[in-house]
Amino acid sequence: MDFRKLRYFEAVATERNLRKGAERLHVAQSALSRRIAELEQELGVPLFDRLPRGLRLRPSGEVLLAHARRIIADVEQARSAVEASANMIPRTIRIGLVSRVGQMEFITRAFRDMSAAFPSLSTEMPIYSHSTAVLDRLSSGDLDIGLMYRPVPDDDHCRSIILREFQPMVVLPNSHPLTQKELLTPDDINGEEFLLFPRRIDPSYHTTLVNAFHAAGATLTVSQEIEMEEVRLGLVAAGMGLSVASSSLLERPHPAGIVLRPLADMKFRTNLVAAWRPQVESLVMDTFLAHCRTKEKDDAICLDELAKRPN
Known part of the structure; x- marks a missing residue:
């Protein structure tokens, strides 16, 4: 017994008329009549008495109608609950x-x-x-x-x-001669001392970053490892070395006295x-x-x- 047949039965039983039931369900009357006949055959009992002007529920039909209405109500309630959960606003x-x-x-x-x-x-x-x-x-x-x-x-x-998507960039003090260049080459920064975050903070990213500079032809000579970015950038501004930062730094506040420059052939992105x-x-x-x-x-x-x- 499928749910559609129960809906068809409930509409006909409520209207007591095949034509009105078909109009309510927006289906052809002949198709509705077939579904009701299939349902009666499936259950093995007639559900309606066919009268000259409409239909009359038999006792078996009355029993099925009560159950059909509960089932339909439960299904509608379940559907509403699922739809509500999709749009639920948490506290x-x-x-x-x-x-x-x-x-x-x-x-x-x-x-x-x-x-x-x-x-x-x-x-x-x-x-x-x-x-x-x-x-x-x-x-x-x-x-x-x-x-x-x-x-x-x-x-x-x-x-x-x-x-x-962001790219790693070289952070320079604004007094550094390399600020005169818009794009740095590996030779520009090879030999410079860098302030970098400790590898223990994020070993995978640390290794990937160092390897990305190496792939671009540059070697990061790390003189100090400093956990807090604000401190690293402050030391760069003070002329204590260079650093590496994501280009996202250009979209957020950062210390005065520093300049960011991209490195040629840097393919890595975060x-x-x-x-x-x-x-x-x-x-x-x-x-x-x-x-x-x-x-x-x-x-x-x-x-x-x-x-x-x-x-």
Whole structure:
């Protein structure tokens, strides 16, 4: 006994008339008559008495009608519940991010627009020092969304999209002679001392970054490892060495006294990724991610132009 036949039966039993039942269901009367006959044959009992002017339910039909109405109501309730869950607005959403991501204007705008769309929503925004911590918290269920600089494999536990792509750039003090060049060559920086983040913070990215410079023909001579980016950049501004930073630095506040320059033949790129757990997908999450991905033409950033700006 399939659900469609029950719906057909309920309509005919309620209207007590095949023609009216067909009109209500928007089906041909002949097709409806066949389905009712099939249902009676399947159950082995007649459900209606055929009268000159309409139909009359038999006792077997009365019993089936009561059950059919409950089943139809349950199915409609289940459908409504599923549709509501897809658009459910949670009380709180937990979005974890690497500290520097929260300084980008398009991310802060996404938070602002989400708050405007859902005024009653409470947002928790824990900040982490590196991407590995964000991914760990997301995997453990402590976060609904994670914004980080690392690839996230799509599987049953996680989904992800790329929001922006950035390239590594050389950070120079503004008094350095190399600031006169718009594009650096490997020979320009070979022999220079670099301030870099410790490998223990993110071993995979550290190795990838060093190898990317090597592939471009440059060698990173690391004189000091400093965990906090703000401190590294401050020391560069003070003339204590060069450093490497993502071109995302051009989209967020940074110390005065530094200049960023791209390196020729640098193929490596880092992606700013938004990742989430499929179990917590909601209208709120969809809205936030949509605002993160929106990139108005006027907001597009030309890295070359920004790199030339004086600091």
